[in-house]
Amino acid sequence: MDIRAIILRQRPQLYLALRIVISAVAALALAQMLKQPLPLWAALTAVIVTQLSVGRSLKATVDYFIGTIGGAIYGGAIGIFVPHANEYAMLGAVALTVAPLAYIASIRPSFSAAPITGVLVLFIPTIAHISPLASAVDRVIEVGVGGAVGLAVSLLIFPASxxxxxxxxxxxxxxxxxxxxxxxxxxxxxxxxxxxxxxxxxxxxxxxxxxxxxxxxxxxxxxxxxxxxxxxxxxxxxxxxxxxxxxxxxxxxxxxxxxxxxxxxxxxxxxxxxxxxxxxxxxxxxxxxxxxxxxxxxxxxxxxxxxxxxxxxxxxxxxxxxxxxxxxxxxxxxxxxxxxxxxxxxxxxxxxxxxxxxxxxxxxxx
The missing domain is CATH 1.20.58 (Methane Monooxygenase Hydroxylase; Chain G, domain 1)
Incomplete structure (x- = not known):
């Protein structure tokens, strides 16, 4: 078996794996430096937006960021204006958050991150004891960090056009x-x-x-x-x-x-x-x-x-x-x-x- 031939044939995939590793580690380190409450979310975002080609990474970054902003705004609004102090109220708030965001994501795939973000923005305040507004801002910052790192790595580390x-x-x-x-x-x-x-x-x-x-x-x-x-x-x-x-x-x-x-x-x-x-x-x-x-x-x-x-x-x-x-x-x-x-x-x-x-x-x- 010619290992060199296999490596050359699989070079784009190997480069992608390397870029994903670098993106995840760099995004996690940067989010920790910025004292973000969920630095792993930045690493996850970097993994998602680091794609096989620069063009695909660019589209994934833009789509993910747009979906995050939409989900953060709507989830934050539900968290602020819809009471959800008990278990049943929380179930209703989750349904009210997910239903319209999932419908929009089914029509516009670029909003696929919106339902996830909406649920996170709604739930995190009950765990971390912060306001829904602060939760929404944190999610946008974390996704911004992960997206920026992922796109930068795609452009600079063995870029695939x-x-x-x-x-x-x-x-x-x-x-x-x-x-x-x-x-x-x-x-x-x-x-x-x-x-x-x-x-x-x-x-x-x-x-x-x-x-x-x-x-x-x-x-x-x-x-x-x-x-x-x-x-x-x-x-x-x-x-x-x-x-x-x-x-x-x-x-x-x-x-x-x-x-x-x-x-x-x-x-x-x-x-x-x-x-x-x-x-x-x-x-x-x-x-x-x-x-x-x-x-x-x-x-x-x-x-x-x-x-x-x-x-x-x-x-x-x-x-x-x-x-x-x-x-x-x-x-x-x-x-x-x-x-x-x-x-x-x-x-x-x-x-x-x-x-x-x-x-x-x-x-x-x-």
Missing amino acids: AHRLFVTAAAQVLAQIAQALDESLGSASDGLDTDAHNRLQDGIAQAAAQLSVVGAEAEHERAARLSAGPGTGPMLRTITRLRHDLVMLGRAVNQPLPADIAKRLQRPLTDVRTALASYLHGCGSSLLARRGPPSLNAVLSALESYDSAVSTLRRDGLTLNLSGHAAEQFFALGFALEQMRGNLNDLHRCVSEWVEADAAVARAKS
Whole structure:
């Protein structure tokens, strides 16, 4: 077992673990120095807001702080204006505190910390013998300390940019689409193994969902001017359209093409299959290596050869006697490939923009 290879592969996760440890210890020490009544709450906050990427940490910090302020204000108000001197009154006060805050948190996930904070602000005065107002202020200070420490550690200790994580995730999705395309077009003569193709599609869907999440984190970084990369929207939309093209291709080849047509199209489809898979893999490699995208010439040439073969088939009358299903299948295949031609042009432009932006940032730092 190659320990070095495992460490390199798990490096982002190991860095995250290290950042969380540093955040928790630093937040606890700072809260103790500030004589906070619950310094562990600052450490807990630091653990929560220290995330895999800077963008995710920034969003977690803002959301947690907003939820804390809302919960502290409302919980403090309940503690001041709603009597809760006995057990039954306390149960009512807790219900009155939690119900609206939980409802708001269900609508606005950024307020997820509000119910917890509201309950703490309500309960702590009965334990520590302080006023509800002082309890609310202490909670805000503790969360502020933990959030500030967690965000500072995320920015300073092995910072992980969501911009780069987005690039890695995009390259992974493109590689999966390339694999699925290769299998789809390789099945035009024999019919597609639907179960295997569905498994590939499920994997692509999961990777695309993760790409969307990381893209949102990258946008938080851009909004805070913590990264200078291009917007993630065009790349996300292009990859989504390529996924749709893949679905159309899968439907077009889920049954074998008629034998005479499949024989005539075997060579041009093989060329298209090879060119598309190679180009998508090349785009992913270009993103990771920060170099210009590969040329589209091989793809365009293969698609033109396929179009020419289809024109010859139609001229020879081989499409006239196709059944309704076979005709639908045949023309759906051509439509999907034509859609992919346009979307690959968009992908070429997106990869170029990302590579150029990375190069500009590198020049600015040098």
